[in-house]
Amino acid sequence: MIKYSSTRDKLFDWTNIVLLVLTALIMLIPFLYVFAISFSTYKEFLQSNFILIPKTWTVEAYQFIFESRAFVRSIGVTVYITVVGTLVNLAMTASLAYALSRDIWAKRLLLFLVLFTMLFSAGMIPTYMVVRETGLLNSIWALILPSAISSFYLIVMRHFFLGIPKEITEAAIIDGANDLQIASRIILPLSKPALAAFSLFYAVIHWNNYFSGILYLNTPEKWPIQVLLRQIVTQNEASASLADAQVLLENPPPAETVQMAAILLATVPILILYPFLQKHFAKGVMLGSVKG
Amino acid sequence: MESRTNVYSGQASMERITWWNRTRRRWWKDRYLFLIAFPGILFYIVFKYVPMFGLSLAFLDFNPFLGISGSEWTGWDNFRRIIDNPEVYRVLWNTLLISFLQILFAFPIPILLAVMLNELRNDFVKRMIQSIIYLPHFLSWVVVVGICFIFFRGEGIINGVLTGWLGLDAVPFLTDPSFFKPMVVAQVIWKEAGWGTIIFLASLAAVNPELHESATIDGAGRFQQIWHVVLPAIRSTIVIMLILRLGSVLDSGFEQIFLMLNPFNRETGEVLDTYVFTKGIESSDYSFATAVGLFKGAVGLILVLSANSLAKRFGEEGVY
CATH class of the missing domain: 1.10.3720.10 (MetI-like)
Incomplete structure (x- = not known):
């Protein structure tokens, strides 16, 4: 270990720490601000623009949001899409990745066809046409099936399966196991931790996805939370989007605090999962350069 | 001369038959793997490769009511429209x-x-x-x-x-x-x-x-x-x-x-x-x-x- 003791070194270290802490604050403060405003009264919000700790706490905005059936429903839709979608992702990705990790007929051709979709895709309009022709338009399944496999995760998962020692599967074959039995009794139990990590990757994509909703869904009843959030915050239509709650309350809270509360609610699951996400995703980045 | 060609073509067809037999045997051996891979392969066909054929829209004057086969083929017209469009x-x-x-x-x-x-x-x-x-x-x-x-x-x-x-x-x-x-x-x-x-x-x-x-x-x-x-x-x-x-x-x-x-x-x-x-x-x-x-x-x-x-x-x- 090297020791830095000269004054210049200390000056360097302190400047470095101060700059990094400032960077971290730039990432953190917008979030704290949103958090604080969502719990503030309107009076306080109007008095001082910048609040990091509210003087009087209120949950008015949250009460209002939960009064709105549109909001609660879209949370439900997103939870459904995230859970079912992730299960579909896992099943489809793991099964194809497993087959491609074994010596399946025409393996090289299949791998090439998978890799090619990472380099070139038909694009938005032809995919939209297929979704329309298959009758998925305006169905929640349009947010699940067209993105059932991410080629990138497929390749990474295949690499994981390839890492399982061959001797285990060979021993099973000698014992008379077929490929289905090998997959379900040997590979699957050994891959549980990896599959858990992949389910996190996929779940975050589903939770944060808004554009498929805009592209494929045209009835607001089916909107996932991110689409509704876009309506509430970036289109600035808080009162129109949550109109059903407006009727119930005589004195609705201002759009500002409602917007911030909505942002926070849409982010809570990500924040809860964040410790796990940070751990697994950092590993995933390093797997980025695996070869097919 | 004639008999030699016959022997030759006979060998070729024999080889074709053995190749076909080998492939069929291979398919049978891999049947469970194909079963496992089937949903994934279907996904790639329907949502990745069928749309690539849908790229033919770019060479049509596509009318959703007439469908791809009913729409008029216009060749490179759409690309000319791209080039001409500021x-x-x-x-x-x-x-x-x-x-x-x-x-x-x-x-x-x-x-x-x-x-x-x-x-x-x-x-x-x-x-x-x-x-x-x-x-x-x-x-x-x-x-x-x-x-x-x-x-x-x-x-x-x-x-x-x-x-x-x-x-x-x-x-x-x-x-x-x-x-x-x-x-x-x-x-x-x-x-x-x-x-x-x-x-x-x-x-x-x-x-x-x-x-x-x-x-x-x-x-x-x-x-x-x-x-x-x-x-x-x-x-x-x-x-x-x-x-x-x-x-x-x-x-x-x-x-x-x-x-x-x-x-x-x-x-x-x-x-x-x-x-x-x-x-x-x-x-x-x-x-x-x-x-x-x-x-x-x-x-x-x-x-x-x-x-x-x-x-x-x-x-x-x-x-x-």
Whole structure:
């Protein structure tokens, strides 16, 4: 270990720490601000623009949001899409990745066809046409099936399966196991931790996805939370989007605090999962350069 | 002579039969693997390869009521419309300009942050800072753009500071087109700068500490060490990341820009991807939009492949 003791070194270290802490604050403060405003009264919000700790706490905005059936429903839709979608992702990705990790007929051709979709895709309009022709338009399944496999995760998962020692599967074959039995009794139990990590990757994509909703869904009843959030915050239509709650309350809270509360609610699951996400995703980045 | 040819063709058909038998036996042996792979293969066919045939829309005057077979074949007409359309050039220019601004401003910041984090002596502080700066990566674009709007809108806190504390005029950050591109770049920096450090930190971790020790003994200061020890260690990672980024200059952050667009900034903000949506889905000009998408895909493919072979030439493995 090297020791830095000269004054210049200390000056360097302190400047470095101060700059990094400032960077971290730039990432953190917008979030704290949103958090604080969502719990503030309107009076306080109007008095001082910048609040990091509210003087009087209120949950008015949250009460209002939960009064709105549109909001609660879209949370439900997103939870459904995230859970079912992730299960579909896992099943489809793991099964194809497993087959491609074994010596399946025409393996090289299949791998090439998978890799090619990472380099070139038909694009938005032809995919939209297929979704329309298959009758998925305006169905929640349009947010699940067209993105059932991410080629990138497929390749990474295949690499994981390839890492399982061959001797285990060979021993099973000698014992008379077929490929289905090998997959379900040997590979699957050994891959549980990896599959858990992949389910996190996929779940975050589903939770944060808004554009498929805009592209494929045209009835607001089916909107996932991110689409509704876009309506509430970036289109600035808080009162129109949550109109059903407006009727119930005589004195609705201002759009500002409602917007911030909505942002926070849409982010809570990500924040809860964040410790796990940070751990697994950092590993995933390093797997980025695996070869097919 | 005749009998020889007969023998020859007989052998060929025998070989064909044995090849066919072998393949059939192989299929039978792999039957469970095919069963397992079937849903995945079906997915790739339906949602990845059928749309590629749908690219033929680009060569039609597609009418949704007549279908692909009923629509009139127009050859390269849609591509001629692209070339003749000044709007397309503007959109292409916006795409390239935003990408280059990202490379100029958003690309170097993770490198700088990684070097700074690497200089931290205190592991606890380092982990704390990492935990905070990685977080924005996991937020959805709706949340990031939403928070940005809340801060920068007319009655937002930034304008509150400008008018209330500094006595300046309010600045229309969200509607003035000249702010569009800087805002887009700033959002990407806020969201991805921390996360982008990971790949550089990994190559920094591989630096031999003895190099630092001998540099100290030779009397090198901290900046000299960064310049002569740290940066050379991550130079190849920087070059590879830069090349790969150049390979995707036509992708300028579709989800983000779509959220940022409004009637005031469409001129400066529309990029290729959002243009395909505007033309294809909103105005139902399917054929033209498909042609624009195909153009983007084809050029993108060439760019990625060249970037990749360039990366290989720099002695790296490449991605594909």
